Amino acid sequence: MGIKVANTDSIAEAGEILKSGGLVGMPTETVYGLAGSALDGEAVARIFEAKGRPSFNPLIIHVPDLSSAAAFVEISDEARAVAHAFWPGPMTLILPRKSGCDVSELASAGLDTLAIRVPSHPVARELLKTCGVPVAAPSANKSGSLSPTTPAHVHDSLGPSVDLILAAGACDVGLESTVLDLSEDVPVILRPGAVTAEQLSDVLGLDVRYASANADVPKSPGMLLKHYAPDLPVRLNAIDLEEGEALLAFGSDRFMAVKGGGPASGLPDDWRRNLSEVRDLHEAAANLFAMLKELDQSGAKGIAIMALPETGIGAAINDRLRRAAQR
Numbered sequence: 001m002g003i004k005v006a007n008t009d010s011i012a013e014a015g016e017i018l019k020s021g022g023l024v025g026m027p028t029e030t031v032y033g034l035a036g037s038a039l040d041g042e043a044v045a046r047i048f049e050a051k052g053r054p055s056f057n058p059l060i061i062h063v064p065d066l067s068s069a070a071a072f073v074e075i076s077d078e079a080r081a082v083a084h085a086f087w088p089g090p091m092t093l094i095l096p097r098k099s100g101c102d103v104s105e106l107a108s109a110g111l112d113t114l115a116i117r118v119p120s121h122p123v124a125r126e127l128l129k130t131c132g133v134p135v136a137a138p139s140a141n142k143s144g145s146l147s148p149t150t151p152a153h154v155h156d157s158l159g160p161s162v163d164l165i166l167a168a169g170a171c172d173v174g175l176e177s178t179v180l181d182l183s184e185d186v187p188v189i190l191r192p193g194a195v196t197a198e199q200l201s202d203v204l205g206l207d208v209r210y211a212s213a214n215a216d217v218p219k220s221p222g223m224l225l226k227h228y229a230p231d232l233p234v235r236l237n238a239i240d241l242e243e244g245e246a247l248l249a250f251g252s253d254r255f256m257a258v259k260g261g262g263p264a265s266g267l268p269d270d271w272r273r274n275l276s277e278v279r280d281l282h283e284a285a286a287n288l289f290a291m292l293k294e295l296d297q298s299g300a301k302g303i304a305i306m307a308l309p310e311t312g313i314g315a316a317i318n319d320r321l322r323r324a325a326q327r
Contacts, residue, residue: 003151006167011123014127017164018127022036023036023163024036026123027124027151028120030171031147032139032165032171033137034138034140044059044107046161048313050158050161052143056106058114060117061114063118069118072103073096074096082182088118089118089195090194094113094179095113105288110289117177123166140158145157173194178191178200187206233325236307238305241258243258243260244300245302246272247264247272248274256306270298275288281314282313288320
């Protein structure tokens with residue numbers, strides 16, 4: 001569909017694309033975002049694939065207002081104060097996910113927190129109201145390239161990966177949002193942006209600092225490069241099952257068996273999950289974190305994972321699984 005000038009008709013069209021699982025180049029006051037429904041794991045998987053991200057880093061969720069954010073995250077007094085001061089605007093808050101939050105596990109990399117913000121750009125706000133779903137929207141460019149501040153940047157970087165680019169001129173700020181982690185006892189800025197530590201300190205009445213560059217957990221462009229890690233040991237490229245292992249399958253598990261103990265089909269129901277019976281890598285990516293969590297809580301002694309192809313988004317899935325298998 002290419003680039004369309006943002007108006008009532010094109011915004012309505014973009015809203016339908018998002019609701020149906022497509023991707024939209026969305027203008028914001030910071031940079032153009034690659035928007036997909038945060039409730040649709042397969043749409044989120046397409047975001048990662050389009051950007052060529054090497055692993056599943058948490059994405060920032062965009063909503064139209066504070067009340068919408070409260071449907072997905074726990075709003076503390078500190079968060080409310082920052083939101084009142086800087087929302088809508090270039091300010092992202094990391095907050096605990098609410099119980100029952102239906103944002104895709106893939107969008108938050110399996111974490112029990114969400115990065116969330118309310119953009120101030122009028123087109124972004126109208127699109128969010130029109131589509132009626134929270135939107136995951138990292139910068140609309142290939143990973144490692146310059147962040148896009150015009151519609152042409154989006155088109156040149158991502159081309160046919162985007163179903164529609166809403167054109168609304170150059171971005172006002174041109175720099176990604178400030179990311180403030182309010183999920184721990186001490187507020188800390190994980191990524192600097194237009195909202196400064198001094199401004200946040202004034203609002204919160206305490207000394208807000210930037211995360212150390214030498215922190216134990218490194219930073220991604222969006223937030224902490226941290227993922228859900230199972231407590232159970234993970235065994236990759238499994239062609240059979242050890243006694244006591246749960247199974248995370250990909251494709252048919254018809255020929256998977258427990259060593260000396262019968263077929264995988266005989267495992268307890270909560271010890272057996274399939275990322276995609278039809279070997280669809282987007283479906284597999286969408287199911288990855290939720291199914292890992294379920295098997296981690298199954299009572300098994302470990303998780304055996306069948307091999308996935310190292311092609312397309314499969315490379316990102318395997319990157320994540322290799323991290324999960326490290327002890």
